[in-house]
Amino acid sequence: MSFISYLINGISLGSIYALIALGYTMVYGIAKMLNFAHGDIIMIGGFTLFVVMNTLGLPPLVAVLIAIAICTALGVIIEKVAYKPLRQASPLAVLITAIGVSYLLQNVALLIFGANTKLFTSVVTVPAISLAEGQINISGETTVTIIASIIIMIGLMLFIKKSKAGQAMLAVSEDKGAAELMGINVNATITLTFAIGSALAAIAGALLCSAYPTLTPYTGAMPGIKAFVAAVFGGIGSIPGAFIGGILLGIIENLSKAYISSQMADAIVFAVLIVVLLVKPTGILGKKINEKV
Amino acid sequence: MNKTTKSNFITYGMVIAAYVIMQILVGTGSVSSLLKGLLVPLCIYVVLALSLNLTVGIMGELSLGHAGFMCVGAFSSAVFSVVTVDTITNVAVRFTLAIIIGAIVAAIFGIILGIPVLRLRGDYLAIVTLAFGEIVKNFINVVYLGIDKNGFHFSMKDSVSLNMEEGSKVIINGAQGITGTPKNATFTIGIVIILISLFVILNLINSRSGRAIMAIRDNRIAAESVGINITKYKLMAFTISASIAGVAGVLYAHNLSTLTALPKNFGYNMSIMILVFVVLGGIGNMRGSIIAAVLLTLLPELLRGLNDYRMLIYAIVLIVMMLFNWSPKAREFRDKYSLKRLFSKKNAQKEEA
Numbered sequence: 001m002s003f004i005s006y007l008i009n010g011i012s013l014g015s016i017y018a019l020i021a022l023g024y025t026m027v028y029g030i031a032k033m034l035n036f037a038h039g040d041i042i043m044i045g046g047f048t049l050f051v052v053m054n055t056l057g058l059p060p061l062v063a064v065l066i067a068i069a070i071c072t073a074l075g076v077i078i079e080k081v082a083y084k085p086l087r088q089a090s091p092l093a094v095l096i097t098a099i100g101v102s103y104l105l106q107n108v109a110l111l112i113f114g115a116n117t118k119l120f121t122s123v124v125t126v127p128a129i130s131l132a133e134g135q136i137n138i139s140g141e142t143t144v145t146i147i148a149s150i151i152i153m154i155g156l157m158l159f160i161k162k163s164k165a166g167q168a169m170l171a172v173s174e175d176k177g178a179a180e181l182m183g184i185n186v187n188a189t190i191t192l193t194f195a196i197g198s199a200l201a202a203i204a205g206a207l208l209c210s211a212y213p214t215l216t217p218y219t220g221a222m223p224g225i226k227a228f229v230a231a232v233f234g235g236i237g238s239i240p241g242a243f244i245g246g247i248l249l250g251i252i253e254n255l256s257k258a259y260i261s262s263q264m265a266d267a268i269v270f271a272v273l274i275v276v277l278l279v280k281p282t283g284i285l286g287k288k289i290n291e292k293v
Numbered sequence: 294m295n296k297t298t299k300s301n302f303i304t305y306g307m308v309i310a311a312y313v314i315m316q317i318l319v320g321t322g323s324v325s326s327l328l329k330g331l332l333v334p335l336c337i338y339v340v341l342a343l344s345l346n347l348t349v350g351i352m353g354e355l356s357l358g359h360a361g362f363m364c365v366g367a368f369s370s371a372v373f374s375v376v377t378v379d380t381i382t383n384v385a386v387r388f389t390l391a392i393i394i395g396a397i398v399a400a401i402f403g404i405i406l407g408i409p410v411l412r413l414r415g416d417y418l419a420i421v422t423l424a425f426g427e428i429v430k431n432f433i434n435v436v437y438l439g440i441d442k443n444g445f446h447f448s449m450k451d452s453v454s455l456n457m458e459e460g461s462k463v464i465i466n467g468a469q470g471i472t473g474t475p476k477n478a479t480f481t482i483g484i485v486i487i488l489i490s491l492f493v494i495l496n497l498i499n500s501r502s503g504r505a506i507m508a509i510r511d512n513r514i515a516a517e518s519v520g521i522n523i524t525k526y527k528l529m530a531f532t533i534s535a536s537i538a539g540v541a542g543v544l545y546a547h548n549l550s551t552l553t554a555l556p557k558n559f560g561y562n563m564s565i566m567i568l569v570f571v572v573l574g575g576i577g578n579m580r581g582s583i584i585a586a587v588l589l590t591l592l593p594e595l596l597r598g599l600n601d602y603r604m605l606i607y608a609i610v611l612i613v614m615m616l617f618n619w620s621p622k623a624r625e626f627r628d629k630y631s632l633k634r635l636f637s638k639k640n641a642q643k644e645e646a
Contacts, residue, residue, distance in 0.1 A: 034416040082612055085620030092355055093619045095416060096572055099565055100611030107605040228420060261449070267431035270424035277421060278409045 005136050006258045007251060012142040012211065014250020015149035019204035020227030021234070021242035022156060023197030029173040029237035030193045033091070036098035037078060039224015040105035041198050045071045045205030046215050047109060050118055060123035068202040075198025076191055084187070102221070109217035122210040141211045148207065152200065153243050160239070165192060173237065222266075226253075229273045235286025244284060301495045304580045305488065311587075312484045319480075331594060333548045336483025337541050338590050342570040342582040343490050344537035349568070350577030351498060352530040353510030358406075358422030359538045360563035361429040364554055365402050366395035366539025367546035368433055371471045374547065375464050376440060378475055388477040392486070392543050399539020402429075403532040411527045423561050433554040438465040470553030471546075478547040486544065487583075490537045494579060497533065506530045569607050572614055 020042060027035045045067045052063040082101050086094050126140035160166035171179040172189045180186050208223060209215055226249060234245025252272055257265040276283065315332065318324045341359060348356045370391040381387040410421050437448040441461030448454045451467065465471055497503045505526045508516040517523055546552050556562065570589060574581030593603040617623045 028416075034420070082616070085616055085622065088621065089615070089619035091416065092349070092353070092576075093615050095355060095419060096568065097612055097615040099568070100608050100615065103565070103604060103608035104612065107602075107608055111601065111605065225420075225423065229424070232417070232420065261435060263435045264431060267428040270428050273424050274410070274421055277413060277417060281413060281417070 002258075005138075006254050008136070008138055008142060010251035010254030011247055012145045012250070013254055014230075014247035015145045016204050016208050016211070016246075017223065017227045017230045017250050018243045018246025019149050019152060019200050019207070020223060021231040021246045022153065022239060023200045023204075024228050025231040025234075025236055025239060025242040026169070026193050027197050028231065030169060031083065031190050033083065033094045034098060034228065035083075035194075035197070036095065036224075037101040037105055038197065038201060039220035039222075039227070040102050040109075041071050041075060041201040041220070042205035042208060042223060043109060043215075043217060043220030044074060044105060045202035046120065046209040046219055047113060047118075048202075049123065049206055049209065050120060050215055053121060053123070060125070064123055064203070064206050067206060068199050071198045071202035071205070072195045075194045075201070079191055079194040084190075102224075106217045106221070113217065115216065118215040120209040120213040120215045122213060123206050124210050139211075141207070145207045145211065148203065149243075152203065153239070156196075157239060165189070169193060226266075226269060229269060232273060232283055233276050235283030238283070238285040241283055241285035297499055300580075301499075304491060304495070304583070307580065308484065308487055308491065308583065312480075315480065327594065331590065332480040333478050333483050333544065335587055335590055336480065336487055337544045337548070338567070338570065338586040339487050339583050340483075340490050340541040340544070341538060341567045342574065342586040343487070343494055343579060344534045344541065345564075345567045346571045346574070346577065346579060346582045347494050347497075347530060347534040347537070349571050350575075351494075351503065351510065352506055352527060352534075354411075354527075354531075355416075355419040355568075356422040356531075356534070357419050357561055357564045357568070358424075358426035358429075359534075359567055360559045360561065361422070361426030362399045362402060362535040362538035363542035363545065363563070364426070364429050364433065364559040366399040366536075366542030367552060367559075368465070368471065368542075368554070369398035369539075370395035370543040371474045371546040371552050372438065372464055374474055374477070375462075375471060378473075384475070384477055387475075388482070388547065391477075391547065392540055395539045395543035395546075396536040397539075399542065400532050400536035402539075403535025404528065407528045407531040407535075408524075411524065411531060423564070426559070426561055426564060430554045430556070430559045433465070433470075433559075434468045436465050437463070437467050439463045468553065470551060472551045474546055474550060474552055476547060476550060478544045483544055486540055490540070491579060493533065493537070497530070502526060502529060566607070569611055573610060 020038065024035065024038055027033065027038070048067040048070050049063050052058050052066050053060060058066075078101055082097050083094065086097060122141060124140045124144045126144055128140055129138045129143060130136070131138065160169060168179070168184045168189045169192070171182065171184055172186055176186055179189075204223075205220070209219070227246065230245035230249040231242045232245070233249060234241030234243070236242075249269060249272075253265050253269050256268040260268065280286075315324070319329065341363065344362075345356065345359050348354055348359075373394050374387060374391050377387055377390075381390070406422070406425050410418060410425075413421060435449050437451060437455055439446045439455040439457050439461050441457045446455040446457050446461075455461075455463070457463075498507075505516070505521045506529070508519075508521060509523055509526060513523065545558075570586040571582055573589065574583070574585030589607075617627075
């Protein structure tokens with residue numbers, strides 16, 4: 001029975017990774033850059049919620065909406081200021097800039113809120129479910145996280161398949177030059193991608209801080225890196241891949257915490273990444289891209 | 294003497310001059326104890342910056358796992374020193390052996406990681422090296438290693454499960470790390486190691502192999518088509534870089550009496566801090582790395598009040614440097630107002646007149 005509850009907790013953690021990984025994978029697919037600061041946008045979302053709920057005393061749903069708005073704006077601003085001028089630069093330069101942005105966000109949060117751990121009040125009000133005569137308990141956070149991530153994932157797939165903006169995203173990720181010739185506004189599309197990715201990060205932040213109710217300026221860093229691992233695991237650039245990768249990673253992490261060693265769980269997750277990249281460098285659902293001279 | 298040799302000698306001369314000046318200042322007693330305590334860490338950071346610059350600047354790949362190699366070098370050499378502290382009494386011999394062991398172990402890890410991983414490029418390589426660094430740090434925190442007359446005992450649970458006989462010694466005590474490492478690292482040894490690393494790297498750059506490595510960096514496919522063995526040369530640069538980082542770890546381990554693997558000293562924050570040195574000093578420029586490492590370590594210490602803002606300033610420096618170097622507008626601005634251009638304009642006007 002305990003195996004099943006570990007598994008369910010793993011799926012819940014995995015759903016959070018999946019939400020973050022969706023943002024990573026969309027940005028990577030379109031801008032071909034690793035947005036290292038993505039994890040820290042989660043942290044900013046968490047702090048926004050904390051301030052809005054505790055200081056202003058607004059209800060959780062309003063707070064989540066405000067956090068989404070702030071994170072979206074932040075994502076768009078970061079893209080305009082730091083990444084847009086570097087479209088033609090070498091990938092190394094863009095990656096270093098992204099690391100710089102990540103550090104900037106962490107340290108601004110550190111200066112404003114201090115290094116002390118903040119206790120976060122859960123935004124979820126759904127009651128816990130008890131199954132099999134109380135042997136399996138599923139918390140409200142777990143239920144909401146899993147359902148929310150499934151809804152978001154389906155919504156995102158529909159958006160990309162059915163809407164014009166979504167089709168433009170696909171086109172830009174396939175071939176930027178050709179997309180521009182077909183009359184697609186490439187810059188606007190990239191900005192939209194960053195906006196969606198950051199909004200997802202805000203939701204992930206709300207769910208993450210509800211499930212693990214502590215908040216520091218470094219809260220987002222590790223989940224961010226793990227979500228990137230999840231995106232690579234599932235095949236970067238692929239939306240279902242990010243989802244599957246996230247869920248699998250959450251399950252692996254929780255099961256190794258339960259059965260092997262809680263200290264080694266992170267190491268096991270990273271070891272899985274290395275093995276996956278060696279066996280299948282493009283990930284589970286990734287496409288192989290041939291390089292031309 | 295050609296231009297490169299001259300430039301290399303300026304770099305060596307700069308290090309030696311800095312050493313002589315510091316020694317005179319220490320001799321006359323005009324150096325505060327704070328600065329004295331910083332001398333060995335300064336050498337460690339310079340060596341790390343040189344090592345990472347070999348990977349980033351010459352090989353053109355981003356490694357975020359240099360703290361991992363440093364960690365490996367630090368712990369392997371510290372284990373050696375703690376075990377042999379009673380048997381090898383000659384400090385010079387023992388420390389030299391410790392340095393060699395640290396370099397070799399880090400190099401072995403460089404090869405083990407490099408063979409599979411150097412097939413990946415760009416972001417993937419960066420994230421895998423980052424993963425490697427985190428794995429090393431996590432792993433060291435759960436390792437227990439002890440020694441008694443039957444030999445070494447190893448466990449991943451706790452020090453009791455080592456099952457040792459009486460008169461035993463616990464060397465690595467899990468998260469508490471290694472205690473009792475002899476403090477052998479001195480400023481002079483640090484400078485010697487900087488000079489050796491510089492010598493190795495500068496000679497590598499100007500050798501046939503170094504030119505092959507840079508050819509791969511500039512155009513992998515073209516380099517492959519003229520018959521350069523990509524895996525071999527990349528692995529070579531990566532291994533050398535790893536072993537130099539390992540030596541920096543040896544210095545680090547022998548500068549403290551307690552060695553623990555914390556996120557602060559061996560986490561990816563450390564790797565990123567070294568990256569800041571390399572980027573600020575100029576990617577691919579060894580002299581720049583040395584100057585940047587020294588300045589960025591000294592500045593926050595000298596301006597104590599700035600310490601809270603240190604990482605913030607680093608972050609801004611990283612972003613601004615990249616924008617300044619790469620953004621089309623900044624490039625235009627630089628071309629317009631660069632000193633070279635202004636001078637040549639003046640000359641041109643003179644000629645016209």
